[in-house]
Every structure is written in C-alpha cells, then in structure tokens.
Amino acid sequence: DVQLVESGGGLVQPGGSLRLSCAASGFTFSGYEMGWVRQAPGKGLEWVSYIGSSGSNIYYADSVKGRFTISRDNAENSLFLQMKSLRAEDTAVYYCVRDSLGSVYDHWGQGTLVTVSS
C-alpha cells in the first residue's frame, strides 16, 4: 500500500525555520512527481509546491516563494520542505501528496501541523 508519512511539524516563532519530511513507501518514489498542500485551521486547501520526479522541475505558490524550498532524496524515498522566515499565516497542517497524472493528487499523507506563534 502507498504510504506517505510526514514529520517535522511543531511550534516555531515568527521568523523561524522548520524542515518538514515525508517518508514514502509502497511505490516507486523516483517515478512520481510530488508536492505539498496545506490547510490552515478551519480553512480550505492551499497548494504550496511541486517537484518533478528527478527534482529538476520545481514550482511554488506566490505566498511561499523565496521562503520555502522543496527537495527530494530518491535514494531515501523522501520529500522535504524547508521553511524559513515563517509567518503566522503559515500556520497550517501540511500534507505531502503524490502527484499521479500531472498535479492530480491521488495519495495524501496524514499531515503535520505547523504553528507559527510567539
């Protein structure tokens, strides 16, 4: 079975940094594009970032561009999101998603909560 397990969330002060990880299993990780989607408490879904299967193509939402960096390690079946200069509005559950057909997200992790607060 496909599994995506996020980790690395927590409480961080405004301006701080955090690195999220997503451990993938049950499929050939290197063959899939991946991404991150977030959801602020009580709010809707917000697309955050995309990375191609080899890591060569990367896109970001305008709201995180220049502050977040997506990366992957295909040898370790892992996806990452390095977040810096965090703001209160970045508070959300961050989902790791598998991209099956060109930004169609057929599998989602359970999510990891990031809280930005002093």
Added chain:
Amino acid sequence: IQMTQSPSSLSASVGGRVTITCRASQSIGNYLNWYQQRPGKVPRLLIYAASLHHNGVPSRFSGSGSGTEFTLTISSLQPEDFATYYCQQSHSSPFTFGGGTKVDIK
C-alpha cells in the same frame, strides 16, 4: 488561475441530488479535479480530468464540464457523503484549489 466554487455550503437530504459548480478564471481545458474531505479526515481524490473516476469512487459521483465551467454531481446522497468538496485545476502552476463547498445534512 482563480477557482471559484458555488455554493460555499448547502444542506441536502439523504437520497437527494447535489450539484456543485466550479468556475475557472481562464480556460483550463479538462484539467480539473475534485476532492472530498470528510470532517477530521485527509482529503481524497474523487474525479480527475473533469470526469474520470479515481479508483474505488462510487458511480453516484460524476463530473462534467470543460473550459471554465465544471460541475460535480452526487446523484443520491449517502450519509458518508456529508463532507467538504474542493475543485483544483492542474492546468498550470500555481495549481489552485477552489474555496470548498460544505455539504451537510438537511
């Protein structure tokens, strides 16, 4: 590309028919996907490419549309269908979601 869903919420009865609309601010062909999120749960893919069912999705869910206007229809609402539904465009980055439509029990 902005994605606008309507209505933002609706009440319906078990067995009833529900239609949710999603409009794109520019043409996206059929690059439109629908997700369901039950309360406290992770979103799951229902429909992709405007009208194709993801694995295991019941046939009471159907999607249609192209260009800028799309609909998700639930033909006979079941108790497990009370949830929030999101559309998402996969035409071009940023791959935006609609604001969601919450379906609750009348």
